[in-house]
Amino acid sequence: MIEPNSLVGNSVQFETLSNVWMVAIYPLIAFAIIMFGRWQGFLKTKPVTAAIVVLSTLMSFLHTLGVFNVYKEIIGITPTIGETFHWLHVGALHMDVGWMLDPTGFMMLFVVTVVSALIQVYTYGYMEEDPNFHRFYAYLALFNFSMLALVLAPNLVQMYMFWEMVGVSSYLLIGFWVSRPSAASAAVKAFLMNRVGDFGLLVGLLSFTFLTWAFWSGDAAPGLLSFPALGKASEYLMLHHGTAIFSIVGLLIFLGPVAKSAQLPLHTWLPDAMEGPTPISALIHAATMVAAGVFLIARMYPMYNMPGGEMIMTVIAWVGGLTAVVAATIALTQFDIKKALAYSTMSQLGYMVMAMGLGAYAAGLFHLMTHAFFKAMLFLASGSVIHGCHHEQDMRRMGGLHKTMPITAWVYLIGTIAITGVLPFSGFWSKDEIVAAAFSHQTLLYYIAVGTAGLTAFYMFRTYFMTFTGQYRGHHEAHESPLVMTLPLILLAIPSIGIGWLLSGFFVTDFPSFATLITAPASFHHHAAHHINWTVLGTSMVVVMGGFAAAFAMYSPMRLLDPALFVNGAKPLYTLFSNKWYWDEFYSFIARQVYLTVAQVSAWFDKAVIDGLVGLSAFSVNMSASGLRQLQNGRVQSYLLVFVLGLLLLSAYTAVQWLN
């Protein structure tokens, strides 16, 4: 990690780069102002609260922009900038806090701040009626702080802390409508599922630290688990403990992203998390927090993507690929618009994780960015629909909303086209790179990726057709959302359309392409697909068009095919998909049967053996006490007898001593 001082030599303003941590602090200040203001009772105006939070996010954005302007001058010299302070000295180890930024970090900062700011504006319209409006904004600010600090973290220790902080924020926001039992249990479920993954992450980090203790010890050693030193530490780990231990540690750490990014098998919390308000679904459970898992994989790349880490990479790729296809199949059968989008999110996250596992570092992160924009937009559009239909989420009671909600419908259509990966839209550029990477590495995963693309086209257009075309099937009069909600939608539509080709490097040549900006640290695979693979492109386009055609045939107003035909034709598959592959039932089985049996056995053990021992000791005390109580009978003569007995023993002893 370079010292800030060395930047001064490059005619860079020192102040600009020394206060980068402030990026994360603005939302924290906003959070403190709101909480303190509410506590003191003077912050009562809703626009003021919203303005404070939006302003803090804008400050973060502008600060990031300012830093980036300085940074892009020196990107060739020092791709990683940062600043750390000693925090703790534990024996020979020292832990640092501070900040670190590289192109990946900047990308995340931009995505988080832009999407956050737009969603916070949107929230004003969506949550205006809510009695806990201010609390919601406070949580939003708290989440923003946690997420930005996570991105800025220079080492795994700090990252882990904010990793948990975003988990807490997510918990608070899923369960925001505390009076709903379903929201409360969804919040608990999300927290518990993440706990499983975070436990793996924690054990992984601890074992990593333990196994590479000598590496981090000493005065000259780098700060504990700091990212720039991670590659060297991984080599040390590999050298001293072998591939098996190395892989186990790596996979334990990977458990964190598995839970956070809702990958199989720890994914079941994400659909339930849709119980939270829709802006939260858009911000946390589509655009930013769930992508933190992918971000962590990216940060762990020095470890995963080194010779010997192939096993970890393979597991990551397969987990991602399977998640993509499983989630897509579930999404086919959903009628709740938010649930369908949630499974879509899961599927897209699977794409990202698969890309990371295939070594397509830039492609994975590129998809993360484009997905953040169009999926946030899709969620917000669905929120607009829900808002307009008076909190109706079932698509079977929508339809024909194109007439009443034109802006939302157009925006949703743009998002749908973007996610399916039609040529000029952003989803195409990122997804095509992933598919191409799969094509060049693992044929089976390539088929999965392409097939999932077809499924994506089908279910996304299905939701579009069911919601916006045909006849309105609801009971209440639908209406278009106010400008404060539609404006963020329109603004998000711009990057959804344009960010792909802008950063692809094909059309706008004076702007650096994403793949040249974002390069994997210690890249091993050297994936450099800077040309379009026409075979891959053609295949995926054909499959996508097939998916669109199927959706059009079944769900467009023309109704060329009856969906029931397929539902009945492939009954077992439909049952499997609509029951979400029975994951929840599987966990219930584990919880009810296995865990409960173990619990009952241990309960029996506790009652019979532990309580028995405790009871025995109590019984023996009781017995000896009631035995001794006989001495305390209140009779002077008994006391005297004991006294004389003592006298007898004493005199006998003395007599024996004396007479001998």
Place this chain on the structure above:
Amino acid sequence: MIETSPLLQQLAFWILAAVMLASAIGIVFHRSIVYSALFMLVAFMAIAGVFALLNAPFLAAAQIMVYGVGLTIVMIFGIMLTGDQPFRDPAGKERSVWYALLPLAVVAGLGGVLSLAILKPAASLNATNGLFVAQQTADFWQTALQTLPGAQALLEDGGLSHIAMLLFSKYLLAFELASVLLLLAMVGAILLALRTFPEEEQGAVTGGALQADGATKALSAGAGSVAGAGQAAKEVVQSAAGAK
């Protein structure tokens, strides 16, 4: 006694010992508590006889007067005051046999150990020095009377003046303390045995005064109840106002 023959002395000892132990057993074991008191009188008399044998005539007399007369009478008074059926042990739940056996075992053990401690050195000393076991011979007294002031005092007046000298010189402090002890015992006994304590009675009197319903009665009850008088006067005024 110095003058008496050894044989008579021996005979007296054995008879006195037998009477003493028999009556002691009677004290402890006789069914009737009154008979026990009478056995106690006999035992004290026998002890007085033993004192006389041990050249302590003053003590023998004191024993008869204090124990034989005084204490026995006190005990009989106690029996009269406490026992509703003085010729029987108090009726009640039967005691377990262990209440007799355990003390018996302990007492037998203690007595055995003490006897052993006395007899074992006695058996070894017997051969070397007859003084400790044998009757004091005439030769012993010949030397004793010439050398030992105690023996001389015994010869003069049974040791009475000597004891008096000791009491008022060497043991003066203990003597005075004993008198204080007696005084305290007397005061304590009176206090304990009183049916009601003086302050309780005084409290009862004050309470009565406060309960008096008229101002005149409260005033006449004495100086200790001025407040009570004021209270009562107020009550009178209030009742007068109520009447109007």
Place this chain on the structure above:
Amino acid sequence: MLDVGLYHYLILAVALFSIGLYGVLASRNAIRVLMSLELMLNAVNINLVAFNNYLHLHDLSGQVFSIFILTVSAAEASVGLAVLIALFRRTHSADMEQYSILQG
């Protein structure tokens, strides 16, 4: 055998003391306990006087001690009886079994 010396008196005192002790420990009647107590004190008196007579004739301190014990036992008896009467007033019995109010 019939020769009487110091040890005879001591053994006599032990016997008297033991009988008195047994009476104190085993009697049910509180008055009898007090009487047995007097026996024990008298056993001690016998010891003192016997030692004085056989071993310490240059003065009569043993007899003086006996007088003190006599005094103490008189005080003890009077206080003991007073306590007994107070207890009797409370329990209406001279039975030692009734005097178990020390029990916690």
